[in-house]
Amino acid sequence: MLRDPSTKYRAFPQVPLVNRQWPARTLSQPPIWCSVDLRDGNQALAVPMNVSQKLELFDALVRCGFKEIEIGFPSASNTEFAFNRRLIDDGRIPDHVTIQCLVQAREDLIERTFESLVGAKNVIVHLYNSVSPAQRRVVFGLEKPEIIKLAVRGATWVQQRVAALEAGGTRVTLQYSPESFSLTELEFSREISEAVMDVWQPTPERKMILNLPDTVQIAGPNVYADQIEWMVTHLKNRESLVISLHTHNDRGTGTAATELGLMAGADRVEGTLFGNGERTGNLDIVNVAMNLYMQGIDPRLDFSDLNALREVYERCTGMSVPPRQPYAGELVFTAFSGSHQDAIKKGLNEWEKGGRSHWDVPYLTIDPADLGREYREVIRVNSQSGKGGVAYLLESEFGIELPKELQREFGPLANDEVDRLGREVSAAELQAMFWKEYIDRTSPCELHHFHVDGVDGVFRCRASVLMEGKEVKIEGDGNGPIAAFVTALVHHARVPAFTVATFKQQSLSAGTEASALAFIQIKTNDERHIWGAGVDTNIELASIKAVISAVNRAATRPTSPAGAPPPTTAPLPT
Ligand code: KIV
Ligand code: ZN
Secondary structure, eight states, X not given: OOSOGGGTOOOOOOOOOTTOOGGGOOOOSOOEEEEOIIIIIHHTOXXXXXXXXXXXXHHHHHHHTOSEEEEEOTTTOHHHHHHHHHXXXXXXXXXTOEEEEEEESOHHHHHHHHHHHTTOSEEEEEEEEEOSHHIIIIIIOOOHHHHHHHHHHHHHHHHHHHHHHHHTTOEEEEEEEEETGGGSOHHHHHHHHHHHHHHHOOOSSSOEEEEXXXXXXXXXXXXXXXXXXXXXXXXXXXXXXXXXXXXXXXXXXXXXXXXXXXXXXXXXXXXXXXXXXXTTOBOBHHHHHHHHHTTTOOOSOOOTTHHHHHHHHHHHHOOOOOTTSTTTSTTTTOBOSHHHHHHHHXXXXXXXXOOOSSOOBTTBSSOGGGGTOOGGGTBOBXXXXXXXXXHHXXXXXXXXXXOHHHHHHHHHHHHHXXXXXXXXXXXXHHHHHHIIIIITOOSSEEEEEEEEEEETTEEEEEEEEEXXXXXXXEEEEESSHHHHHHHHHHHHSOOOOEEEEEEEEEEOOTTSSOOEEEEEEEEETTSOEEEEEEEESSHHHHHHXXXXXXXXXXXXXXXXXXXXXXXXXXXXXX
16 A cells, blocks of 8 residues: 555545535435346346346345336347346236336447337336546547537437337336446536436426436545535426436445435435445445334335345345345344343343333344344354353243343353353253253262152151262251251251252243253352252252252352352453
């Protein structure tokens, strides 16, 4: 890179806009959408789509609700021409959908384009030519007046063919794009656009579309908005025009430029699904539509099964949606960080309880379910995760509701294990870790037999346990089965004295092998608080097993200062 980039590059000039209006406006309704996936998106593929891939993507676009779809450049290749004919001849275009075709200002190409459209119900014929200083200089070698002549000639050839097509029952709308508009002197863009308008003679009843492309982005989105506002306020006969935006994404600001362009007065937006298109892509229409949606505005496009749409898109184009792509990426509703997981879990719980009118869940701008994505996707666990994510997965996948304090104990243990594995772990792996740490503990003590009788609130337990492999018969009284068992264990099995500090139980959902899960926290005589857990079809036995689990864990865990679990891990990152 250059030490002084100003020796090679320069800032794009500001637009001399007096009384600029757009910054104070807010969007309150969706624009007219036009998908250019099958033309601009297709043009940018190393291997363009074949007819059947284009048909599949066309059907998906119709299902999303696009009413205007640029289906191709029919004069450019036989495949493109054949695709038009296939759509029309097989009656695959719903009556409410208008197909659009792009063409350059050449008579033979215009003729072929009109041929490809015979028999369609609604069409947009889209004429374009490049107008920027660099294009005029290096591509055409023409001065401004010749470039205007070229556009006017093209517009005339188009105009001459409209009546014949309409005579066959086709409704024709005309569209003109001064390509590279955003790099062009505004006065010249206005002049050439008005010259085309003079040929086509649009009226408020029969408007033409004036598409103002940000073909290559070299300035900020505010500059594009200024250019749009300048055009909207300087063009003659504005009420006979549909002003359309067509942004690319060279500076990563395709979405911003479109949104500001709409605030500046545009009516229509062209773009592609997930931003496929030349270089850094076209505008990602899903992004702008969902940005409106999350502001409470119905975008009138339906992305409620975004995963399915993404699959069709990837299959047809051979492209893949990056994992961080807004709304659609695999990871956008996933939190790895512990503090994020915790906040999301609390926010989702609050939302599910009801009582809040509007979505306000930390770190989730919209409800993933609105896009057909699942809450399950929201939280995944890796070494960056904390107790929140672990608890969420155990609860959402297996219905295991860990008590808060047990979450604090098990979270770091799971985290250490995940850190050791050095990869993300599944909910099933977490459950296995929990079972290994709590449920499957049989050493030094294992329950062999348990019986309890209660008379007048006094319970007598008779049990036998294996202590380091040797059977020991034990007996004890208490005010409940657990208390009786604790007495028996401490008096006859030489287990160091302890008391039960917390007891919780839950049932596990049908279909699992065991039906009851008990959690018990004991306090040892050296003041440690240790959790145990037990599972059984019998709730009483589940709690007895939980006592044994805690006793076994106390026997194997090093002594630590009062109340605090032994340190197992570094503090979790936020
Ligand atoms: O990016 C562009 O300028 C285009 C035009 C043909 C509209 O795709
Ligand atoms: Zn384009």
